[in-house]
Every structure is written in C-alpha cells, then in structure tokens.
Amino acid sequence: MVAQPIIVSLPDGTRIQVPAGSSAGEALAQAGQSLRAGVFAAKVNGVPADLSHVLREDASVEPLTFVSAEGRDVYRHSSTHIMAQAVQEVFPTAQMTIGPALEESFYYDFAFDRPFTPEDLERIEARAKDIIKRDLTIKRTEMSKKEAIEFFEARGEHYKVEIIKGFDDSAPISLYSQGDFIDLCRGPHVAATGQIGAFKLLSTGGAYWRGDERNPMLQRIYGTSFPTQAELDAHLAKLEEIKRRDHRKLGRELDLITIQDEIGPGLVLWHPKGALVRLLIENFWREQHIQEGYELVYSPHIARLDLWKTSGHVEFYRDNMFASMDVEGSEYQLKPMNCPFHIMIYKSHLRSYRDLPIRYGELGTVYRYERTGVLHGLLRVRGFTQDDAHLFCRPDQIESEVSRVLDFTFFILRTFGFTEFEVYLSTRPQKSVGSDANWSIATEALEAALKSRGVAYLVDPGEGVFYGPKIDIKIKDILGRSWQCSTIQIDFNNPERFHLTYTGEDGKFHQPIMIHRALMGSIERFIGILIEHFAGAFPLWLSPVQAVVLTITDKQQEFASGVVTTLKRHGFRAERDFRNEKIGFKIREAEKAKVPYMLVVGDKEVQSGTVSVRGRSGANLGSMPIAGLLDIMRREISHPTR
Ligand SMILES: [Zn+2]
Ligand SMILES: [Zn+2]
Numbered sequence: 001m002v003a004q005p006i007i008v009s010l011p012d013g014t015r016i017q018v019p020a021g022s023s024a025g026e027a028l029a030q031a032g033q034s035l036r037a038g039v040f041a042a043k044v045n046g047v048p049a050d051l052s053h054v055l056r057e058d059a060s061v062e063p064l065t066f067v068s069a070e071g072r073d074v075y076r077h078s079s080t081h082i083m084a085q086a087v088q089e090v091f092p093t094a095q096m097t098i099g100p101a102l103e104e105s106f107y108y109d110f111a112f113d114r115p116f117t118p119e120d121l122e123r124i125e126a127r128a129k130d131i132i133k134r135d136l137t138i139k140r141t142e143m144s145k146k147e148a149i150e151f152f153e154a155r156g157e158h159y160k161v162e163i164i165k166g167f168d169d170s171a172p173i174s175l176y177s178q179g180d181f182i183d184l185c186r187g188p189h190v191a192a193t194g195q196i197g198a199f200k201l202l203s204t205g206g207a208y209w210r211g212d213e214r215n216p217m218l219q220r221i222y223g224t225s226f227p228t229q230a231e232l233d234a235h236l237a238k239l240e241e242i243k244r245r246d247h248r249k250l251g252r253e254l255d256l257i258t259i260q261d262e263i264g265p266g267l268v269l270w271h272p273k274g275a276l277v278r279l280l281i282e283n284f285w286r287e288q289h290i291q292e293g294y295e296l297v298y299s300p301h302i303a304r305l306d307l308w309k310t311s312g313h314v315e316f317y318r319d320n321m322f323a324s325m326d327v328e329g330s331e332y333q334l335k336p337m338n339c340p341f342h343i344m345i346y347k348s349h350l351r352s353y354r355d356l357p358i359r360y361g362e363l364g365t366v367y368r369y370e371r372t373g374v375l376h377g378l379l380r381v382r383g384f385t386q387d388d389a390h391l392f393c394r395p396d397q398i399e400s401e402v403s404r405v406l407d408f409t410f411f412i413l414r415t416f417g418f419t420e421f422e423v424y425l426s427t428r429p430q431k432s433v434g435s436d437a438n439w440s441i442a443t444e445a446l447e448a449a450l451k452s453r454g455v456a457y458l459v460d461p462g463e464g465v466f467y468g469p470k471i472d473i474k475i476k477d478i479l480g481r482s483w484q485c486s487t488i489q490i491d492f493n494n495p496e497r498f499h500l501t502y503t504g505e506d507g508k509f510h511q512p513i514m515i516h517r518a519l520m521g522s523i524e525r526f527i528g529i530l531i532e533h534f535a536g537a538f539p540l541w542l543s544p545v546q547a548v549v550l551t552i553t554d555k556q557q558e559f560a561s562g563v564v565t566t567l568k569r570h571g572f573r574a575e576r577d578f579r580n581e582k583i584g585f586k587i588r589e590a591e592k593a594k595v596p597y598m599l600v601v602g603d604k605e606v607q608s609g610t611v612s613v614r615g616r617s618g619a620n621l622g623s624m625p626i627a628g629l630l631d632i633m634r635r636e637i638s639h640p641t642r
Pocket of ligand 2: 337338339390516517
C-alpha cells in the first residue's frame with residue numbers, strides 16, 4: 001500500500017506534502033525546522049504532542065520549544081520522569097505515584113519508608129545527570145486497562161495500579177519508557193533524555209497520597225530544569241532572592257508580625273512596628289477616600305445569619321464561612337463579607353436619584369474558613385481586613401463611577417511603588433443571575449471605562465461573578481511576580497435581594513446598581529506583598545523608624561538628644577541608640593532593622609552642629625546641619641499627587 005500524501009501546514013503559513021504516517025518530527029525536519037534548535041516536541045492541530053506522533057491526515061504542526069509555557073511543561077514533565085528513573089535506580093523499593101510539572105519546577109511523590117536526605121538528593125541528582133548523558137530514546141506505547149494493571153502489579157507499583165483502576169475501561173492506556181524505566185503517562189514528552197540541559201534537585205517534603213491526611217504520607221522531591229546552565233543559575237539566584245525577601249522571615253526579623261499556633265493558624269498578631277506600618281497605610285487610605293468622595297463606615301464582626309441568607313452567601317459561599325453560633329436562640333455568623341452591612345446603611349433612608357452615587361468605604365475585617373494546608377503567612381489567612389467599598393449608583397452612572405475607581409486604584413497602587421499592571425475584564429459565567437440587558441449594560445460600561453482610561457486589558461470570558469461582570473487588576477512586584485489585588489465588580493443581584501430602591505426623576509421607584517470594589521484587596525496580604533517587594537526596606541513614609549541617632553561616646557548624648565527631639569518635632573519617627581557599644585555594631589544593627597537614615601554624632605559633629613548621615617544601603621551622605629537633613633527627608637516623603 002502506498003501512503004497517500006497529506007498536507008501539513010506550518011506556523012509561518014507554508015504548507016508541505018508528506019506521506020501519511022509520517023511523524024510530526026519528520027514533517028518539521030522536512031520543512032527545514034532543525035531539531036537541534038531546541039525543538040523537543042510539537043503541537044499538532046494546537047495540541048502538544050510527541051515528535052514521534054504519527055500524522056494520518058492533514059494537520060497543522062508547530063515546533064514546541066522552551067519559549068512557550070506548553071513547551072516548558074513538556075520539558076519539565078520529561079525531567080520528572082528522569083528524576084523518577086534515577087530514584088528507582090538508586091532506591092529500587094521506592095514506588096512511584098504522580099509527578100507533575102509546575103510553572104517553574106516539577107516534583108514527583110514516592111512511596112518510600114523514610115524521608116529522602118540531602119545525601120540521597122545528591123546521589124539521585126548525579127544519577128539523573130547520568131541518565132541525561134545516556135540520551136535514552138523516549139518511547140510511547142499503549143496497553144489495554146487490564147494489561148496495564150497486570151503490568152504494574154508485576155512491577156510492585158501499587159499506586160499506579162490504583163490510578164489505572166480509576167480510568168475508563170475502554171480507552172487505551174499510554175506508557176512512556178526510556179531504557180528500562182517505564183511510567184504510566186498521558187505525555188507528551190521530549191524525544192530523548194539527552195534533550196534536557198541543566199538539571200537540579202531543589203528540596204524534599206511530605207505529601208499525603210491524593211492530598212488526603214487519612215492516606216499514607218509520601219516523599220516528595222522537587223526539582224527544576226532549564227536548557228542551559230546560565231538559565232538555571234539565574235533561576236536559582238531568583239529563588240535565593242525570594243527566600244531572602246520572604247515576608248514570614250522578614251516579619252519576624254523586623255518584629256512586624258507573628259502568627260502563633262497558640263492563637264490559631266491564619267490569625268495575625270501585629271507587633272508595634274508592623275502595626276505602625278499598617279496604621280500609616282490605613283491613614284493614607286482613609287484620607288484619600290474622604291478626598292475622593294467616599295463616606296467611611298464601620299460595621300460589626302458578627303450579625304444574624306439571616307443577613308447572609310438574604311445576600312446569598314449561605315447558598316453560594318458557605319464552605320468558606322465559619323460555623324454559625326447560637327445567641328439567645330438565634331443563629332449569628334462571624335462576617336465573611338462586609339456587603340450586607342453597607343446595604344443596610346443604604347436602606348436606612350429613602351434615597352432619591354439626586355443622592356446617587358453613594359460611596360461607602362470601610363476597612364472591614366472579615367473571617368473566612370480556609371483549610372490549614374493552604375494558609376501562608378500574611379498572603380492567605382483566616383481573619384483579614386478588606387479595603388472595601390460599595391458604590392450605589394444609577395445605571396447611567398456605572399461608566400463614570402468605574403472610570404473614577406480605575407483612576408483611584410492606579411493612583412493608590414503607584415503610591416506604593418507599583419508601576420506595572422495586568423488588567424482583566426471578566427464576562428458573564430455559565431451560572432449567573434440577572435437579565436441579558438443588565439449584563440450587557442454593565443459589561444459595556446466596564447469596557448468603555450477601560451477604553452476611556454487607555455488601559456490595556458485582556459478579556460477573561462465567563463470568569464465574572466455570578467451576579468455581574470468585573471475588572472481585576474494584578475500588580476507586578478520587583479521580582480516580576482504577579483499579585484491579584486484590586487477588583488471592581490458590578491452587582492445587580494444584591495440590590496434585588498435586599499429590595500433596594502431610589503426614587504427617580506419620574507417619581508417612581510427604581511433599583512440602584514451596586515459596585516463592590518477593593519483596591520489593595522486585603523491589608524494583610526498587601527503588606528505581605530510590600531514586605532517582599534521592598535525586602536523589608538519600606539520607603540521613608542512607611543518606615544516604622546525613619547531615623548536613628550547613634551552616639552560614638554557618652555559625651556555626645558546631650559546634643560544627640562536634641563537631634564532626636566528636633567526630628568520628632570518635625571513629625572519624623574526617630575529613635576536613639578546611645579548604648580555603650582562600638583559605632584560599627586550600632587550601624588550594623590540599624591542597617592539590619594532597615595532604618596532609612598542613620599545619624600552618627602561624634603565630637604566633630606557636636607562642635608560643628610551637624611550630623612553625619614548614612615543610608616541603610618551603606619551610602620555615606622556626609623555631614624550636614626539638621627535643617628539640611630530635614631529638607632532631604634521632607635522631599636523624599638511627599639506623596640505623588642493625582
Ligand atoms: Zn510523563
Ligand atoms: Zn461587597
């Protein structure tokens with residue numbers, strides 16, 4: 001039988017003819033796409049596939065490299081197989097479970113009778129590098145479900161058997177092998193182990209089988225891989241930097257916050273310096289909101305459960321709420337959201353179209369049930385304070401209100417030093433409430449607001465909230481990591497559920513639109529991000545201690561006290577370090593505490609009435625009169641204006 005030719009179209013638009021039954025790799029080679037140029041897999045009709053994938057009919061074929069997220073996924077997934085092979089060569093009794101690729105790394109969980117030690121990791125890594133050097137061809141085979149169960153049972157891979165038992169009876173099961181090693185896998189994979197460049201194991205940990213604490217504990221190994229050693233080195237340097245900036249570590253070292261088990265996981269204690277940073281942020285937030293036309297309110301931390309029945313939270317959000325409590329025979333609830341309270345304030349008066357928009361803002365502390373396993377420092381907690389606001393407006397005001405909120409959001413975020421943003425517009429999800437007309441009014445208003453502000457955005461189709469479309473804004477930190485902070489959500493549902501009204505120009509009752517918005521998201525999380533973004537060295541206006549005055553000997557105490565007093569009188573947070581310690585030691589301590597300005601006072605300074613100024617990064621700013629320093633600090637502290 002002669003193979004019929006088929007047409008393969010390539011990303012640059014060219015179309016070539018190859019015999020049916022050619023592999024994706026052969027088609028790419030024929031098209032002149034060298035396999036040595038970092039091409040290790042393909043995309044066939046948009047789906048990642050092995051280079052050995054057989055083409056039986058016309059198809060589009062794209063080379064897959066490390067440049068794309070899909071390519072990296074194939075690369076890292078292949079790396080985890082190499083790690084598993086290395087583990088089994090070194091420790092033949094280790095059973096395999098699962099081994100996925102993550103965004104910048106990969107892991108594999110093994111059933112093994114003890115945790116892996118650092119020495120084990122060295123042996124495994126050396127063996128993995130050897131497997132890469134062997135350049136074993138990676139082959140895909142298929143078996144029936146029954147064959148696959150027998151195959152893995154014979155090899156003592158009981159977890160693989162359990163996984164296969166959960167599969168569909170009829171579909172064939174694919175396996176990937178390299179040398180003597182074989183693993184259950186959907187694929188795709190690189191063509192040979194030699195295609196993996198730089199390979200590194202990172203850490204170990206424990207994980208329960210299927211994430212369930214009633215199951216046996218497995219031994220997890222994390223690793224990563226890159227095409228070149230230079231890329232791996234750059235990545236490892238970034239990991240070190242992330243560790244150095246970890247807000248949990250810095251939070252302790254700078255005495256900002258603690259989370260203690262005696263108090264409960266996910267519940268934050270703000271120590272004086274952390275509380276001061278928070279207070280400064282809150283003060284700034286409140287001032288700016290009042291200027292922007294918001295009215296600030298307070299609401300209680302518990303309320304009748306009925307309130308959240310009306311709002312729909314009991315129905316849609318119960319899993320994230322703490323259990324209710326009985327108070328004199330009625331059910332009360334620790335608040336998971338602030339919205340119903342602001343709604344009830346709106347409802348406490350008759351409202352006219354002339355009163356709108358009404359903007360209620362609150363630094364509202366809420367409590368949400370999160371599983372212990374997902375809690376993470378300040379970034380994921382059980383009690384946190386939203387910088388929340390609810391805007392009540394007429395339909396014709398949505399666009400202008402959203403535009404204002406956008407300007408306000410970018411202003412606030414820029415004040416904290418963030419300059420790069422990713423903006424998403426999320427549209428109507430499958431499960432939603434409200435009329436088509438309302439959804440299109442709201443979505444168009446959000447789009448018009450984004451366009452009027454010249455904001456570049458991506459549409460996230462179907463990712464809106466069940467009650468309305470929303471805009472989400474992510475900030476990029478200094479390490480290039482994205483953090484979701486701000487959200488602006490249109491809501492038709494709550495005004496209906498709570499029967500909100502205003503009297504229109506026509507004298508009839510109308511329903512207002514509600515906009516939920518948070519700019520920083522949660523104060524806890526935002527401060528966690530700030531600590532990491534600044535590596536604990538807050539800008540001057542947010543530094544809990546802005547200057548510390550250091551004496552060289554006791555003789556300068558009187559003059560130095562005067563300097564502290566002057567700074568304080570001018571509104572700066574100044575501390576003294578008059579201890580009988582070496583000046584070098586005192587400077588190092590102040591640097592470690594990330595104090596922006598260190599003012600050294602010796603005999604020379606007393607005589608000339610100056611201070612010798614050092615920055616926390618070690619910069620020597622020289623001697624200057626205190627008035628000169630005050631000028632520098634004042635200039636540094638002034639907020640950007642809108
Ligand atoms: Zn695999
Ligand atoms: Zn809300």
